[in-house]
Amino acid sequence: MTLTPRQAAVRSLAAKATTGERVSIPEESITETYGAFVFNEAAQRKFLPGNVYKKLRRTINQGETLDPSIADSVANAMKNWAVSHGATHYSHWFQPMTGSTAEKQDSFITPTGTGTAILEFSGKELTQGEPDASSLPSGGIRVTFEARGYTAWDPLSPAFLRHSPNGVTLTIPTAFCSWTGDALDTKTPLLRSNAALDVQARRVLDLISEPGEAPVERVYTNVGAEQEFFLIDRELFYLRPDLMACGRTLFGAAPPKGQEQDDHYFATTPGRVMAFMQDLERRLWQLGIPIKTRHNEVAPAQYEMAPIFESVTVACDHNMLMMDLLHEVARVHGLKCLLHEKPYRGLNGSGKHNNYSVGTDQGHNLLDPGTNPHDNLRFMIFLTALIAAVDKHQDLLRSTVASAGNDHRLGAHEAPPAIISIFMGSDLQGVIEALISGSDQAKLEGGKLHLGVSSLPYLPRDTTDRNRTSPFAFTGNKFEFRAPGSSQSLAYPNYVLNTILAESLEIMAEQIEALPGAERKSGGVQNIIRKTLTQHQRILFPGDNYADAWTAEAEKRGLLNLRDTPSALGVLNTPKNVALFAKYDVLSEREWLSRTAIVSESYMEKLRVEARVAVDMAATLFLPAGLRAQHKTADSLSAARGACKGLNLEVQINHLTKIANLISALQESIDLLRERIANPPAEDDPVAASKLLAAGLIPAMAQLRGVVDSLETLVADDLWPVPKYRELITVH
Numbered sequence: 168m169t170l171t172p173r174q175a176a177v178r179s180l181a182a183k184a185t186t187g188e189r190v191s192i193p194e195e196s197i198t199e200t201y202g203a204f205v206f207n208e209a210a211q212r213k214f215l216p217g218n219v220y221k222k223l224r225r226t227i228n229q230g231e232t233l234d235p236s237i238a239d240s241v242a243n244a245m246k247n248w249a250v251s252h253g254a255t256h257y258s259h260w261f262q263p264m265t266g267s268t269a270e271k272q273d274s275f276i277t278p279t280g281t282g283t284a285i286l287e288f289s290g291k292e293l294t295q296g297e298p299d300a301s302s303l304p305s306g307g308i309r310v311t312f313e314a315r316g317y318t319a320w321d322p323l324s325p326a327f328l329r330h331s332p333n334g335v336t337l338t339i340p341t342a343f344c345s346w347t348g349d350a351l352d353t354k355t356p357l358l359r360s361n362a363a364l365d366v367q368a369r370r371v372l373d374l375i376s377e378p379g380e381a382p383v384e385r386v387y388t389n390v391g392a393e394q395e396f397f398l399i400d401r402e403l404f405y406l407r408p409d410l411m412a413c414g415r416t417l418f419g420a421a422p423p424k425g426q427e428q429d430d431h432y433f434a435t436t437p438g439r440v441m442a443f444m445q446d447l448e449r450r451l452w453q454l455g456i457p458i459k460t461r462h463n464e465v466a467p468a469q470y471e472m473a474p475i476f477e478s479v480t481v482a483c484d485h486n487m488l489m490m491d492l493l494h495e496v497a498r499v500h501g502l503k504c505l506l507h508e509k510p511y512r513g514l515n516g517s518g519k520h521n522n523y524s525v526g527t528d529q530g531h532n533l534l535d536p537g538t539n540p541h542d543n544l545r546f547m548i549f550l551t552a553l554i555a556a557v558d559k560h561q562d563l564l565r566s567t568v569a570s571a572g573n574d575h576r577l578g579a580h581e582a583p584p585a586i587i588s589i590f591m592g593s594d595l596q597g598v599i600e601a602l603i604s605g606s607d608q609a610k611l612e613g614g615k616l617h618l619g620v621s622s623l624p625y626l627p628r629d630t631t632d633r634n635r636t637s638p639f640a641f642t643g644n645k646f647e648f649r650a651p652g653s654s655q656s657l658a659y660p661n662y663v664l665n666t667i668l669a670e671s672l673e674i675m676a677e678q679i680e681a682l683p684g685a686e687r688k689s690g691g692v693q694n695i696i697r698k699t700l701t702q703h704q705r706i707l708f709p710g711d712n713y714a715d716a717w718t719a720e721a722e723k724r725g726l727l728n729l730r731d732t733p734s735a736l737g738v739l740n741t742p743k744n745v746a747l748f749a750k751y752d753v754l755s756e757r758e759w760l761s762r763t764a765i766v767s768e769s770y771m772e773k774l775r776v777e778a779r780v781a782v783d784m785a786a787t788l789f790l791p792a793g794l795r796a797q798h799k800t801a802d803s804l805s806a807a808r809g810a811c812k813g814l815n816l817e818v819q820i821n822h823l824t825k826i827a828n829l830i831s832a833l834q835e836s837i838d839l840l841r842e843r844i845a846n847p848p849a850e851d852d853p854v855a856a857s858k859l860l861a862a863g864l865i866p867a868m869a870q871l872r873g874v875v876d877s878l879e880t881l882v883a884d885d886l887w888p889v890p891k892y893r894e895l896i897t898v899h
Contacts, residue, residue: 171885171888172406173406173887173888173889173890173894174885176400176402176403176406176890179402200449200452200453201452201453201455201457202452202453202454202455203453204252204327204328204330204453204454204455205325205326205327205328205453205454205455206245206248206249206325206326206327207325207455208224210248211223211224211244213248214244214245214247214248215240215241215244216240219237219240219241219244222234222237223237223241223322226322226323227322227323228385228528229384229385229528230323230362230365230385233294233322235290237290238289238290238291238293238294239289239290240290241290241293242288242289242290242292242293242294243288245288245293245326245337245339246275246286246287246288246337249326249328249335249337250275250286252328252335253334253335254275254328254334254335254336254337255274255275255276255334255335255336256272256273256274256275256334256335256336256337257272257273257275257288257292257336257337257338257339258270258271258272258273258329258336258337258338258339259271259296259298259318259320259339259341260338260339260340260341261298261318261340261341261342261343261352261354262343262352262353262354262483262484262487262656262658263303263304263343263351263352263353264303264304264305264306264351264352264353264762264765265303265304266654266655266656266769267487267490268487268488268491269298269303269343270338271296271298272336273292275287275288293320293339294319294320295317295318295319295320296317296318296341297315297316297317297318298316298317298318298343299315299316303316303343303351304351304765304768304769305345305349305351305761305765306760306761306762306763306764306765306768307761307764308345308347308349308351308757308758308761315345315346316343316344316345316346316351317343317344317345317346318341318342318343319341319342319343319344320339320340320341321340321341321342321354321358321480323358323478323480323481324340324480324481324484325340325455325481326338326339326340327454327455327488328454340354340484341354342354342355342358343355349755349757349758349761350754350758353483353656353658353659353662354480354483354484354658356658356662356748356753356754356758357479357480357483357658357661357662357665358480359662359751359752359753359754360661360662360663360665360666360669360751360753361387361388361479361480361665362752363665363666363669363751363752363753364386364387364388364525364665364666364668364669364672365385365386365387366669367668367669367670367672367673367676368383368386368525368533368549368669368672369382369383369384369385369386370672370673370676371548371549371552371672371675371676371679372386372527372545374676374679374680374687375544375545375548375679375687375692381529383527383528383529384528385527385528386525386526386527386528386533387478387479387525387526387528388478388479388523388524388525388526388661388664388665389476389477389478389479389482389523389524389525389526389532389645390476390477390478390479390482390483390521390522390523390524390657390661391473391474391475391476391477391482391522391645392473392474392482392483392486392519392520392521392522392657393460393471393473393518393519393520393522394471394472394473394486394489394490394493394519394653395464395469395470395471395517395518395519395653396469396470396471396493396504396505396506396517396653397466397468397469397470397504397505397507397510397511397517398440398443398468398470398497398502398503398504398505398898399468399502399503399505399510399895399898400501400502400503400898401497401498401501401502401503402501403890403894403895404503406889406890407889407890407895408780408783408784408788408889409777409780409781409784410503410505410510412776412780413507413773413776413777413780414505414506414507414510414572414654415505415507415509415510415511415572415575416510416511416512416892416895417777417780417781417784417868417872418781418784418785418789418872418875418876418879418889419511419512419876419879419891419892419895420876420877420879420880420891420892421512421513421892422891422892422893422896423893424893425466425467425513425514425892425896426465426466426467426514426515429465431463431464431465431466431467431469432463432464432465433462433463434463435463436461436462436463436470437898439500439501439502439898440470440502440898442500443496443497443500443502444461444470444472446496446499446500447472447492447493447496448461448472450492450496451489451492454485454488454492455485456474456485456488456489457474457475457477458472458473458474458489459473459474459475460472460473464515464517465515465580465581466511466514466515466580466896467514467896467897468895468896468897468898469514469515469517472489474489476522476524476645479661479665482657483656483657483658483661486519486656486657487656490506490654493506502898505517506653506654507572507653507654508570508572508573508575508576508652508653508654509572509575509576511892511895511896512575514580514896515580515581515582516575516576516580516582516652516653517576517652517653518576518582518649518650518651518652518653519651519652519653519655519657520647520648520649520651521647521648521649521651521657521660521661522642522645522646522647522648523645523646523647523648523661523664524644524645524646525549525668531545532644532645533545533546533549534546534549534550534553534644534645534646535644536550536595536644540595540598541598541601541602544692547602547693547696548672548675548692548696549672551675551696551699551700552668552671552672552675552699553646553668553671554589554699554700554703554706554707555671555674555699555702555703556664556667556668556670556671557587557589557639557667557706558703558705558706559667559671559703560663560667560744560747561587561706561726561727562727562729562735562738562739562741562744563663563667563739563744563747564587564638564639564648564650564660564663564664564667565585565587565650565727565729565735566663566729566735566736566738566739566766567651567659567660567663568650568651568652568655568660569729569731569732569735569736569766569770570652570654570655570732570766570769570770570773571732571770571773571774571777572652572654572773573650573651573652573655573732574731574732576652577650578713579713581635581636582649582650583636583637583638583649583650583712584636584638584712584713584718584728585728585729585730585731585735586638586712586717586718586721586726586727586728587638587639587650587706587726587727588637588638588639588706588707588708588712588721588726589637589639589640589641589646589706589707589708590634590637590639590640590641590707590708590709591641591707591709592634592641592709593709595641596707596709599700599704599707602693602696602697602700603697603700603701603704605697634709634712635649636711636712636713637649637708637712638650638712648660648664662753665753666747666748666751666753667747669751670747670750670751675695675699678695679691679692679695682695705724705725705726706726708720708721731861732770732857732861733770733854733857733858733861734858736763736766736767736770736854736857737854737858739759739763739854740759740760740763740854744759745759745760763853763854764853767853767854767856767857768853770857770861771853771856771857771860774860774861774864774865775844775847775860775864777864777868778840778843778844778864778867778868779844781840781868781871781872782837782840782841782844782871784889785833785836785837785871785875786837788888788889789833789875789878789879789888790830790833790834790837791888792878792882792886792887792888793826793829793830793833793878793882794830795886796826796881796882796883796886797823797826797827797830799883799886800819800822800823800826801823803819804816804819804820804823807819822881825881826878826881826882829874829877829878829881830878832874833871833874833875833878836867836870836871836874837871839867839870839871840864840867840868840870840871843863843864843867844864847860847863848860848863879891
């Protein structure tokens, strides 16, 4: 029997499951491997003169402006370190508004004019690059005839080496701006927001510090990003045009077995996938990315890896690098990594849980409640400020996770809904309620659990449970923002969090400064905390965020329910939001408005691509498959009638009728979607245009999918042209 491409690819999976992929583990220990390809503190100490090393470390640790006089020395040392590892080129690596990374590579080589060449790398080449700024998204800030842009070295994020089969490149994390100085990336506003938060946080800490207490010199945010993803066999991936072009399946009937039995979560990782994870993990360690956790996620073929917390700018850089490596390493193992938020309908989607905390240069976590949170003034002020910030700026926080992919994910399968709320856990919720009411405070006492078996130890019980339906949940000493999608950059959510927290802290600082000196020590600050919590307690919700009752209750409370991306984008350009980012020098009005335009255009382009792919697949794959099935069924019916008169052929007739009706419905659905693609709504405002486009394309695509998925359940397996869900979600 001649195999179709789909059948051949599926059969090859068995052989791959048997052989798997093998990774040669180097002899070096993990500690020797970790950070081997990072220009970290150890490498800086080795390659830099002592005085230059100290100045550079002050820039990194205290955020001081880099001394221009040491730039050449740092560049030369960085080049010598990189060349010692085989590097021939360097690259300014940045994060434009595409949602991914970009770079321009240059060689170290410089001709001498005598027929020879030397390797050079100057301070100017280190600190500033010049890529084209017109061909990357700018939201109208730059156009083709205004092409100049600049990359600027970010010394807070360490340079690293990228290895490819035929060479090594020194990779330098940078910010990206236009010739006019406008930020064209995600890193610049993140760095600015960190500075704004640092100023306001230290202001508050100075106001409540005890006499003789050492002043805090720096406050910064820490982030740990849990990265979820799917894996699919590479052969099957290339047989699905929708996965190739859109990252998700636009069609596909539900498989006989999906995740109903809950047997994939934390299950034994298949050998082939484990080989991939071990290979990836070691490469991440070499780049100084502190991966700690790996496991099977809830959906079949879904997995997760998560790092230890790092400062927010480094954490965001590392997550972007990790996404690059997920694709690179998967390719080596004959797999394809899917980072789309919802590759398969009916299964869990993939998020990127943003674990957010605030720390000081003295090593204190300002969101650690201790056992007596009501007496922990630092904790209560920062907790209260963050609660107030999230309540006041629900619209902004919701907008940070708005995308075409995340619209399919939010609201089910452990992804939070579009309504922003905060979960504190029963114990801390009780502390807050007691503070608001003025009643006695209680300690946070988690206690211990015993499982009734003498050989098992007593387990310390956490003071709070987990709420997998909450968008913004307190989890012991941090907040877990569960709404970000798996494919997005975390810079946007974090620079919004930093900025709204800075504003909230400034408001509280002004209120504290207005208190007479005696009142600061006799309950005045506690009264400010109580008043602020009372004003913003509506954002606190301890229950099931999926329940219809919560949707109704949230509406009564005045909480926003921005169900989709166009709705979320529609509230961005309010005077409140524009003024907020301008006030703290995070984004100017021009920069902020450009971002709204970029996100809106990106959303529309993804919808257009999906619609075009859907039409193409339906017309060239599924309609012909239906016609072949109809032809075979009709031939079979005719043959049966000719072979024996009087047979009961009702089943065959009904089957043929169903296929024929679906073919007619399929052609009608194709024509409808084609018409809507060809006649897009006329609207100059990008946000309004996104609403109109979505209203036209999304229902037509859903109608088309419904017909195709029904047809899939009737067409013979050997006639169906693309891999089915039951095959796509199986990776051994």
